[in-house]
Each structure stands twice: as C-alpha cells, then as structure tokens.
Amino acid sequence: MTQNLESTPYTPLEAGGSAYDRGYAYGTHARDVISRLLTSHFVYYSAHLGTDRTAVLREASSFSRPILEYSWEIYEELRGLAAGAGVSLDEVLTIAAFNEVFYPKLSKLCTSFAVRPKATSDGLTYVGQNNDEGVDPWLDGECVLLVKYREKSAPSSLVYTYAGAPAMMGINSSGVAVCINALRYSAPVQGVPMLCIVREILRQKTTDDAVEVIERARKAYALNFMIGSPDKIANVEATPNGTQVTTSDEALFHANHYLCPVNGFGEKKTGDYYVNSTTRCNRIQEILTEKTGKLNLVLLEEALRDHGGAPNSICSHVNTSKPRERWSRTLDGMIYIPERREAWIAKGNPCASTFYRYSI
Numbered sequence: 001m002t003q004n005l006e007s008t009p010y011t012p013l014e015a016g017g018s019a020y021d022r023g024y025a026y027g028t029h030a031r032d033v034i035s036r037l038l039t040s041h042f043v044y045y046s047a048h049l050g051t052d053r054t055a056v057l058r059e060a061s062s063f064s065r066p067i068l069e070y071s072w073e074i075y076e077e078l079r080g081l082a083a084g085a086g087v088s089l090d091e092v093l094t095i096a097a098f099n100e101v102f103y104p105k106l107s108k109l110c111t112s113f114a115v116r117p118k119a120t121s122d123g124l125t126y127v128g129q130n131n132d133e134g135v136d137p138w139l140d141g142e143c144v145l146l147v148k149y150r151e152k153s154a155p156s157s158l159v160y161t162y163a164g165a166p167a168m169m170g171i172n173s174s175g176v177a178v179c180i181n182a183l184r185y186s187a188p189v190q191g192v193p194m195l196c197i198v199r200e201i202l203r204q205k206t207t208d209d210a211v212e213v214i215e216r217a218r219k220a221y222a223l224n225f226m227i228g229s230p231d232k233i234a235n236v237e238a239t240p241n242g243t244q245v246t247t248s249d250e251a252l253f254h255a256n257h258y259l260c261p262v263n264g265f266g267e268k269k270t271g272d273y274y275v276n277s278t279t280r281c282n283r284i285q286e287i288l289t290e291k292t293g294k295l296n297l298v299l300l301e302e303a304l305r306d307h308g309g310a311p312n313s314i315c316s317h318v319n320t321s322k323p324r325e326r327w328s329r330t331l332d333g334m335i336y337i338p339e340r341r342e343a344w345i346a347k348g349n350p351c352a353s354t355f356y357r358y359s360i
Contacts, residue, residue, distance in 0.1 A: 009347060009356040011160065014327040016150035019076035026077070026147055027084025027092075030163040034095070035039050037143045037163055041094060042104070044137035048325045049105050059101050060093035060141045062195050063220060064082050070192045071219055073154075074166060074199050075351050081164070095164030097193035101219040103182050109133065109328055111280045111314045112179040113288060114233040114301070120295045127228035128335035129169065129179040130350065131160075132306050132316045134328045138162065141331040141348070143179040148360065152324050154203035158343055158360040160334060167199035169334060171343055174205040176229045177336035181254050183222035184273075189240045191220035197238075203223065207232040215243050221267075229338045240263065251288045253296075255281035279312035297335060297344065297355075305351040306331040315351045 013029045015022040027034070045051045068075040083093040094101060109132030112129050117123045133141070147159045147167075157172035171177040180194070201210040207229045214225060214236050225236040233346040235252045237260050244260035245251060256277040258267050268274065268300045287303045288295065307313045316330045334351035336343050341360050346353040 003273045008190045010144070010345065010358075012022070012146040012148045012358065014148050014150065019073045019078035020184035022144055022149055022151075023080025023082075024084040026047065027081035027086075029084075030145060031085045033088060033143055033145070033163040034092075037089055037095060037137070037139060037214050038087065040137035040139055044325070055089075056094055056101065058088045060097055061090045062190055063097045063302070064089060065188060065310055066192045066218060066220065067196050070196065070235035073114055073203070074196050077166060077199070078256040086162070093193075095162065096166055096195055097220070098162075098165065099182065099194045099223060100188040102169040103190055104160045104185070104221065106134065109256060109276075109316060111194065111284050112177075112181055112224070113252065113284055113300075114226050114235070115251045115288065115295050115300075116233055116249055119288070119292045121293065122296050124296075125228050125230060125338045126297070126300055127177040127179055127226060127233070127293070127299055127338065128304065128333070129181070129226065129309045129312055129331045130316065130333045131169070132328055133331045134326075135318060136325060136327065138331070144331060146345075146358065149202075151203070155205060157202040158358055159202060160332070160345070161195075162345075165195050167195060167197075167202055168245055169198070170202050171338065171341060171360060172204075173341060174229070175341055176202065176204055176207065176210055176227065177338050178202060178210065179226040179334070179336075181224035181256050182241070183224055183237065183256060183258065184267060185222035191218040191240060194223035194238070197223075198225070201227065202258055205301070207234050210234075211236055211243075211245055214238050224256075226252065226254055235259075237256050237262070239263070241265070241314055250292060251344070253281060253284045253288060255284075268289070276312040278342050279309040280314055283308045283314055297337070301333070301344070301346070301350065304335070304346070307351065315349055317349065
C-alpha cells in the first residue's frame with residue numbers, strides 16, 4: 001500500500017494568543033479528527049490490546065500533574081485543546097501521551113538524520129526523517145496536521161503532529177529543528193510525556209537549550225531526539241534514567257534501537273524489530289557517508305525515498321502478509337533547514353510524492 005497525495009499539501013493552522021487560546025484554536029480546528037482518532041484508539045485498544053476505555057483514560061490521567069509541573073504553558077495549551085475539541089483533558093492526554101500509553105505495547109518505526117555544513121555542498125544544516133506509523137489506529141495518516149504557533153515569550157514554531165498531540169516534529173523561528181524516533185524501554189513511569197518535551201524543545205533558541213529541556217524533564221518513557229540548529233546538531237537518547245547526547249561536525253543518524261549504552265535497560269538485540277531498525281539505520285548511514293560533502297536537499301529527499309533493504313527500508317510500505325493490526329507505512333517524509341527556517345514535507349510515501357516547502 002502506497003499513498004500518493006502530492007496534489008494536496010498540508011494547510012497549516014495558525015494558533016496565536018495565550019497558551020490556552022493557542023490550544024483552543026488547535027482543538028476547534030481539529031475537533032472532528034480528534035473525535036475520530038479517539039474512537040479509533042479505543043476500538044484498537046479493546047480489540048487488539050485487551051484494554052478498555054476506562055483503563056486507558058485512567059492511565060492517561062496520570063500524566064496531567066507532571067506536565068503542569070514541567071511547563072504551565074504546555075499544560076494550558078492542552079487544556080485549551082480539550083475545550084476546543086469538546087473532549088476531556090484525559091481524552092486529549094490519551095493522544096498527547098501515546099508514546100507512553102500506546103507505544104510500549106507495540107513495535108516502533110522511523111528513520112532520522114542531521115547533517116552539518118561540513119557534509120553538505122551548500123553550507124546548510126539539514127534535519128530530517130520519515131515518519132513511519134501504524135495504519136491503525138492512526139486513520140492511515142488522516143490524523144496528521146501542521147500547526148503554526150505564534151508566541152510572544154518564545155520563538156514561533158511550525159509543528160508537525162497528530163491531532164490531539166502537542167508536537168511531534170518541527171522547526172521554530174530561531175532555527176531549532178527536531179525529529180524523533182520511538183525507543184523501547186522496560187515500562188512507563190510517572191513523568192512528562194515525551195511529546196510534551198518536543199513541544200518545549202520548539203520553544204527554545206539553541207540546540208544546547210533544547211538538550212537542557214530534555215535533561216531537566218522527569219521523563220515518563222523513552223524517545224530519541226534528533227536536534228539541529230544553525231550552530232549545532234545533537235542526537236539525544238532519553239529514558240527515565242537519563243540521557244545520552246551525541247554531537248558531530250558532519251552527520252548523525254538514528255532508527256529505533258539504542259546506539260549508546262542504556263542505564264538500567266537491556267535491549268533485546270534479536271528479532272524482527274531489531275533487524276528492521278538496524279537495517280534502516282545502516283542504510284541511512286551508508287547513504288550519508290557515501291555522499292558526505294555533496295549532500296543537499298535533492299539528495300536527502302532521495303535518501304528518504306530509498307527502498308534498500310526492503311521490506312525493512314527507509315521508505316516503508318505496508319507488508320500485507322502481517323495481520324492488519326500490525327500494518328504500517330511511511331506516512332510522510334520531512335526535511336528541515338535551520339538556516340532558512342524551512343520545512344520540506346512529502347505527504348504520503350516520499351517515493352510517490354513531492355516535497356512541498358513550508359516556512360515559519
């Protein structure tokens with residue numbers, strides 16, 4: 001299954017004013033999609049994970065206080081989002097904390113990279129990834145939206161996200177860009193959902209500031225952050241037990257397994273999940289290494305269209321030999337250019353789509 005929607009690029013939503021007002025505008029705009037997405041999630045939890053609506057909402061509610069203690073601004077955005085969408089805060093948290101509520105029960109996908117001017121032909125920095133996701137319960141990508149947050153006390157930002165989630169990837173007006181990769185961990189703990197941390201990253205002015213907001217958070221689960229700005233790139237593997245930061249003057253890359261030792265968790269290095277992740281990671285490393293010094297937007301777009309190692313490829317397509325509940329594919333490809341405050345996003349599988357320019 002390949003989705004080609006190149007003729008219909010995303011139309012970003014503008015959300016300004018107070019934190020509550022920004023959230024309210026978001027929730028009002030995405031009201032119908034959030035309703036559909038919640039229904040899809042509760043059906044999926046019941047049918048495939050043996051968890052009912054009441055239990056899911058109870059689990060989601062535990063993240064409310066840690067978010068408030070971490071960032072009043074983000075908490076208020078989520079409160080406004082719930083009001084605008086006509087749902088409860090706990091229902092919003094089911095989506096906002098899906099990395100903690102949902103992903104621990106499933107496999108994870110996505111391939112990311114960041115490159116510095118030393119590795120490019122045009123002297124620019126690039127941060128990018130393919131966002132790979134399950135067809136169910138994510139409405140086969142119909143839950144995706146772009147939000148332009150306008151703030152007075154922090155940089156404005158262009159956020160790529162799922163309806164109801166505060167932020168997943170994006171770039172801000174200071175040139176800070178972030179992409180993410182899901183990681184395995186032993187179990188979620190009481191703490192800040194990782195997608196709330198992404199939202200806080202996009203309120204920062206430098207890569208170092210972005211790393212600091214990851215480090216100071218009481219993290220609820222695991223996530224990898226690929227961060228870049230005009231001054232620096234960094235890869236951060238984050239778990240409740242700490243963070244591992246890697247920097248480079250040339251290139252960084254990541255998939256869904258750890259590249260650094262993990263304190264307090266032993267990753268299983270066998271099975272389909274590990275093979276899939278290492279195959280994609282090795283392939284993006286190969287491409288970046290082979291073209292070091294020549295990399296530019298065109299070549300990096302081609303990297304996200306790559307099918308080397310299929311079915312474990314960077315551009316991922318549905319493997320229909322698996323049960324429906326395990327179907328996944330690349331929903332979108334994206335590349336951020338910090339110096340230009342630009343995002344280039346291909347809607348659907350990049351191999352069958354065009355990268356459109358967005359700016360903040």
